Amino acid sequence: MNPSQPNPTRPVRAVPVAPRQRWWAKHVVDKDPAHPRLVLRWGRILTAIALVGLAGYLSLATALWGYYSIYRKIPGVNWVDVAILPRFPRVQAAIGASYYADARTLWDKKQFVPAIFTARAAVGKSPGNLEARLFLAGCWQQAGRPNEAIRTLTDGIAFSAEDTRLQGMVVGLCLETSHFKDLLKILREDFPTHGVHLLDGKNRVYQMAEVRALLETSGAAEADRVAASYPGLKDAPSAAPLFAGIDWELGRHDAAVARIRTALERQPGDPGLLDADVDMALRAGHTDDARAAANRFLTAFPNLLSAQLKFLDAHGSRQGADSRLWTAECARFLSQYRHQPDALAQLSSLAASQGWPDLAFLLYQNSLQENLTGFPFAIYYAGSLVKSGKLAEADAVWRDLSLRNQPQIASAAYIAAMVDWGTGRVSEAMQAIDQLRRENADDPHRRRVIEGVFRSFGYTQLADQFAKGHS
Amino acid sequence: MANDRLSFPSLLLPRLAGFRLRRGFLWTAAGLCLGAGAGALASEPITLDIGRPSAAASQMQQQQLVEAIGKKLPGAAPAAVDQAAREFLEHLRSTSPILAGKFAQGAIDVDALSSRIDVFLSERPELSGRPMAVLTDPKSRVVDLLKKEPGIALTDLERRALADRFIERLGTRSQSARDSLLAGKMSADELQSRVTVFSSDLRAEASRVAVDPAIAAAPPIVEAYLKANFGSITERPESMCYRGVVEEGAVKREFVIFKKRPNKLRIHIMKDALVAGIIGYDSSGAWRQTPGKAPVAIAGAEAGPVAEAARFDDPLVGFNERGAVVRLESKPANGPIRLRIRESDGSVSESVLDPASYTQLSLRTLRPDGRWDENRFRDYRKVGSVNIPFIVEKWSDGVLKSTTRIADVGLDSGVLDRFFERPVTSSLDFMDYMQALAIMDARAKSLASQPPASLRK
Numbered sequence: 001m002n003p004s005q006p007n008p009t010r011p012v013r014a015v016p017v018a019p020r021q022r023w024w025a026k027h028v029v030d031k032d033p034a035h036p037r038l039v040l041r042w043g044r045i046l047t048a049i050a051l052v053g054l055a056g057y058l059s060l061a062t063a064l065w066g067y068y069s070i071y072r073k074i075p076g077v078n079w080v081d082v083a084i085l086p087r088f089p090r091v092q093a094a095i096g097a098s099y100y101a102d103a104r105t106l107w108d109k110k111q112f113v114p115a116i117f118t119a120r121a122a123v124g125k126s127p128g129n130l131e132a133r134l135f136l137a138g139c140w141q142q143a144g145r146p147n148e149a150i151r152t153l154t155d156g157i158a159f160s161a162e163d164t165r166l167q168g169m170v171v172g173l174c175l176e177t178s179h180f181k182d183l184l185k186i187l188r189e190d191f192p193t194h195g196v197h198l199l200d201g202k203n204r205v206y207q208m209a210e211v212r213a214l215l216e217t218s219g220a221a222e223a224d225r226v227a228a229s230y231p232g233l234k235d236a237p238s239a240a241p242l243f244a245g246i247d248w249e250l251g252r253h254d255a256a257v258a259r260i261r262t263a264l265e266r267q268p269g270d271p272g273l274l275d276a277d278v279d280m281a282l283r284a285g286h287t288d289d290a291r292a293a294a295n296r297f298l299t300a301f302p303n304l305l306s307a308q309l310k311f312l313d314a315h316g317s318r319q320g321a322d323s324r325l326w327t328a329e330c331a332r333f334l335s336q337y338r339h340q341p342d343a344l345a346q347l348s349s350l351a352a353s354q355g356w357p358d359l360a361f362l363l364y365q366n367s368l369q370e371n372l373t374g375f376p377f378a379i380y381y382a383g384s385l386v387k388s389g390k391l392a393e394a395d396a397v398w399r400d401l402s403l404r405n406q407p408q409i410a411s412a413a414y415i416a417a418m419v420d421w422g423t424g425r426v427s428e429a430m431q432a433i434d435q436l437r438r439e440n441a442d443d444p445h446r447r448r449v450i451e452g453v454f455r456s457f458g459y460t461q462l463a464d465q466f467a468k469g470h471s
Numbered sequence: 472m473a474n475d476r477l478s479f480p481s482l483l484l485p486r487l488a489g490f491r492l493r494r495g496f497l498w499t500a501a502g503l504c505l506g507a508g509a510g511a512l513a514s515e516p517i518t519l520d521i522g523r524p525s526a527a528a529s530q531m532q533q534q535q536l537v538e539a540i541g542k543k544l545p546g547a548a549p550a551a552v553d554q555a556a557r558e559f560l561e562h563l564r565s566t567s568p569i570l571a572g573k574f575a576q577g578a579i580d581v582d583a584l585s586s587r588i589d590v591f592l593s594e595r596p597e598l599s600g601r602p603m604a605v606l607t608d609p610k611s612r613v614v615d616l617l618k619k620e621p622g623i624a625l626t627d628l629e630r631r632a633l634a635d636r637f638i639e640r641l642g643t644r645s646q647s648a649r650d651s652l653l654a655g656k657m658s659a660d661e662l663q664s665r666v667t668v669f670s671s672d673l674r675a676e677a678s679r680v681a682v683d684p685a686i687a688a689a690p691p692i693v694e695a696y697l698k699a700n701f702g703s704i705t706e707r708p709e710s711m712c713y714r715g716v717v718e719e720g721a722v723k724r725e726f727v728i729f730k731k732r733p734n735k736l737r738i739h740i741m742k743d744a745l746v747a748g749i750i751g752y753d754s755s756g757a758w759r760q761t762p763g764k765a766p767v768a769i770a771g772a773e774a775g776p777v778a779e780a781a782r783f784d785d786p787l788v789g790f791n792e793r794g795a796v797v798r799l800e801s802k803p804a805n806g807p808i809r810l811r812i813r814e815s816d817g818s819v820s821e822s823v824l825d826p827a828s829y830t831q832l833s834l835r836t837l838r839p840d841g842r843w844d845e846n847r848f849r850d851y852r853k854v855g856s857v858n859i860p861f862i863v864e865k866w867s868d869g870v871l872k873s874t875t876r877i878a879d880v881g882l883d884s885g886v887l888d889r890f891f892e893r894p895v896t897s898s899l900d901f902m903d904y905m906q907a908l909a910i911m912d913a914r915a916k917s918l919a920s921q922p923p924a925s926l927r928k
Binding site: 362 | 739901904
C-alpha cells in the first residue's frame with residue numbers, strides 16, 4: 001500500500017486557516033460565542049467610489065472638450081467650462097456662436113436652407129445670442145416666411161427685451177407684413193411682461209404702430225380713441241398720414257386733406273407727407289390737385305419708387321396731356337427697375353387696380369423673359385382684365401392658370417370670385433366668397449383689403465356679400 | 472282595294488324624290504311607255520304594262536302578290552306590304568323580263584313566286600317596315616356590324632374610320648357591290664359576310680404587326696424611357712421655358728425659349744441682354760417680330776421648321792396615339808438601344824438610348840434629301856419630373872454644327888396661351904419696349920464715353 005495515498009478509513013485532522021484580508025473588508029471574531037464575521041470598510045469604499053466617479057467625470061469632460069474643440073473645431077470652448085457645470089452655458093454660447101458664423105457663411109454661399117437650419121441651431125444653443133436671432137429672423141423674412149420671422153423675434157423678447165434693435169425689428173416686421181394682432185400683443189403684453197413699456201415712452205413710433213394696428217383690427221373709432229390717450233401724438237407731422245387715414249375712415253374727408261396740408265407746411269420735404277398728399281387728393285377725387293401733388297413729389301424725389309408710382313397713378317387717365325407724361329414716366333420706370341421684380345410687381349399691381357392690361361401684359365412678358373416665371377404678374381394681368389371689363393379674357397387667363405398653378409393663384413381667389421360673378425357663374429362666385437370668408441375669419445386686415453378690392457373693382461354686391469358674413 | 476291602289480303613287484314618290492316636283496313629267500313618261508291604251512289608266516298609276524296583261528289576270532296576280540308578301544311580313548303595315556309588292560314587281564321586271572311577263576299573264580307558278588319573294592325580301596330587309604334611318608346610311612350599317620366583331624375597334628369613331636376603309640376596299644374589289652351598298656341595296660347577309668371577311672383581314676393584319684419582334688419589343692423600352700425621363704403622365708409639365716446659349720463656331724447667341732402643350736412656341740433671340748427678335752407659333756400659325764416693328768406672319772417653307780420645333784413632347788411620347796410606329800433597331804448587350812420612329816406622314820427619326828439610365832443619347836432625323844441630322848444630348852439634370860439635357864450638340868453629315876448650352880429651366884411657370892399668339896397692335900408692345908431700352912442703353916453709353924464737361928472746356 002502506498003503510504004502517500006490517503007487511507008479512507010482514517011479521519012483527516014482539521015487545520016485552522018486565517019481569513020483572507022481585503023482592502024474593502026476585514027474579518028472579526030466575536031469572543032462569546034466565538035464567531036467570525038466580515039465587516040465592510042465603508043470609508044475606503046466611499047473614497048474609492050468618489051475617486052472613480054471624479055476620474056470618470058473628468059474623463060468624460062475631457063472627452064467632451066476634445067469632441068468640441070478638436071473634433072468639431074468649435075473655437076472658444078475651454079476645458080474648465082466643460083468640466084465645471086455652472087460654466088457650461090459658456091460652452092453652449094460658444095457652440096451657438098460657431099453655428100451662427102457657419103450660418104452666415106452658408107447664407108453668403110446662397111445655401112439658404114442649410115443656412116436657416118444652422119441659424120436655428122445657433123439660436124437653440126444660445127437663445128440669448130441676439131445677433132444670431134436677428135440674423136435668423138432676417139433669413140426667414142427673405143425666405144418669405146414672415147410668421148417664422150416674427151416668432152423668432154418674439155421668442156427673443158424673453159432674453160433681449162431691452163435691446164432697441166429687437167424692438168424696432170419686431171415692430172417693423174409686424175407692420176410690414178400686416179401682422180397687426182401680433183403687433184398689439186407684442187406692444188401691450190410681451191414687452192411689458194419683461195419690464196419694457198414701449199408705449200409709455202416718448203417714442204412716437206411705437207404709439208403710431210399701435211394706433212395703426214388698431215385701425216386695421218378694430219376700426220377707426222377705436223384707433224382714434226386710443227390715439228387721444230397719447231398727448232401730442234396727433235399733432236406730430238410724421239403721424240399726419242396715419243391720422244388723415246383715420247379721419248377719412250370716420251368720414252371727415254376735408255379734415256383729412258387739411259391735416260396733410262398742415263403737416264406739409266411744417267415739413268414740406270417729407271416724402272411720406274408728399275405721398276399722402278397725392279393719395280388724399282386721389283381719394284377725394286381732386287384729380288388736378290393729385291396731378292400737381294404727384295408732380296411736386298416726383299420733382300422732389302425723382303428716383304423714389306413711391307413718387308414714381310404716385311405720378312403714374314395721378315396721371316392714370318392716359319388721355320390728353322396725361323398720355324405723354326404717363327408714357328414718358330412709365331418708360332423711365334421700366335428702364336430703371338427692369339431687373340427689380342419687386343418694383344415691377346408694384347407697378348403691375350397698380351396696372352391691375354387701374355385696369356391697364358397692356359402694361360400688365362408687358363410686365364408679365366418681361367417677367368417671363370427675365371426670370372422665367374410669369375408669377376405674380378400673370379395674376380396682376382388677370383386683375384387688370386377684370387378691372388377693364390374684359391371678363392371673357394380674364395376668364396380664359398384664369399382657366400389657363402388654374403391648369404397647373406393652383407398654389408400660386410390660391411392667394412388671389414378674390415379675382416376668381418369676380419371673374420365668376422362677372423361671367424354669370426353666380427354659384428361659383430358665392431362658393432369662392434364662402435371660402436374667402438372661412439380663410440380670413442381671423443384676419444380683419446385681410447378682410448378689409450379683400451372687401452376694398454371688390455369695391456374698387458366695381459363689384460359692390462360681392463363686397464356686400466363678403467362683408468355680410470362677418471357682420 | 473281602291474284605297475290600296477290610291478296609295479301606290481304616294482308610296483312610290485319617296486323613291487322618286489328627285490322628280491316629286493315634276494309629277495307631270497313622270498306621268499308623261501309613263502304614258503309614253505304604256506302607249507295610248509295606258510292613257511286610260513292614268514288615274515290608276517300602277518305601272519303594270521309588263522307584257523300587256525289582261526286587267527283581270529293582273530289584278531288577281533296583284534292580289535296574290537300582296538297576300539303572299541303579307542304572309543311573309545307578318546305584322547307589317549298594309550302600306551309597307553304594298554310598297555314591297557311594288558318593289559318586287561320592279562325588281563322582277565329588271566332581273567327577269569320573261570318571268571315578269573308570266574306574272575303579268577297570271578301564268579307564274581305559286582311556289583316559284585313564293586321562293587322569289589323570299590329571296591327578294593331577304594335582300595331588302597328595309598321593306599319589312601323596320602326604321603329606315605339607320606339602314607339607309609351604309610356607313611352606319613357597317614359600323615353596326617363592326618360592333619359585333621370583337622377586338623376590332625374600341626370606339627364608334629374608330630369604327631366609322633374602319634367603315635370608310637371597308638367601303639373604299641369594297642370599291643377596289645367590286646364596284647357594283649360598293650354601289651349596291653351605297654344605294655342601300657346590299658342584303659344584310661351579304662354585308663355581314665363581307666364585314667366578317669374584312670374583320671378577319673384586320674385581325675390578321677394586327678397579328679402580323681404583333682408578331683414582328685422589333686415592333687413588339689419597342690413599347691416596354693419606350694415606357695421605361697418615358698418613366699425615367701418624364702415621370703408619370705400627371706407629373707409632366709404643361710409648359711416649359713429655358714434660357715441658354717447657342718454656339719456656332721465662334722458665334723455665340725443667347726436665347727430664351729418658351730413652349731407649351733401641345734405645340735406652342737416662342738423664341739426670344741437675345742443681343743446685348745435685350746430681345747433682338749421673336750419667333751412664335753401658336754398652334755395655328757408662325758410669326759416673327761423685331762424691335763420697333765409690327766409682327767409679321769411666317770409662311771411657306773420657313774414656317775415648317777418652326778411648327779416642327781413647336782412640338783412639345785419628345786417623339787417617343789404618345790407615338791401610338793399619333794399613329795407612329797416604333798421599331799427596336801438594335802439592343803446589344805452593352806451598347807446603346809436604337810429605336811426607329813416612323814411617323815404617319817412617313818418621316819423617320821432614330822432615337823438612341825442609354826441602356827443603363829434610359830436617357831436619350833441622340834436623336835437622328837432623316838431629311839428629305841436622304842441625309843441625317845443628329846442632336847446629341849449630354850449633361851442631363853432633373854428639373855421637376857423631367858430629365859433635361861443641358862448640352863445639346865447638333866451634328867450634320869458628321870460635322871458639329873452647333874452646341875446649345877442650357878443655363879436655366881422653368882416648368883409650369885404661368886405661361887399663358889396669349890403669350891404665344893401673334894401680338895395685336897398695342898401702345899405698349901414688348902418689342903417697342905425692347906427698342907426703347909436699346910435706345911436708352913445706347914444713350915447712356917454715349918454719355919459715359921463723353922469726357923466730363925470740365926475737361927471739354
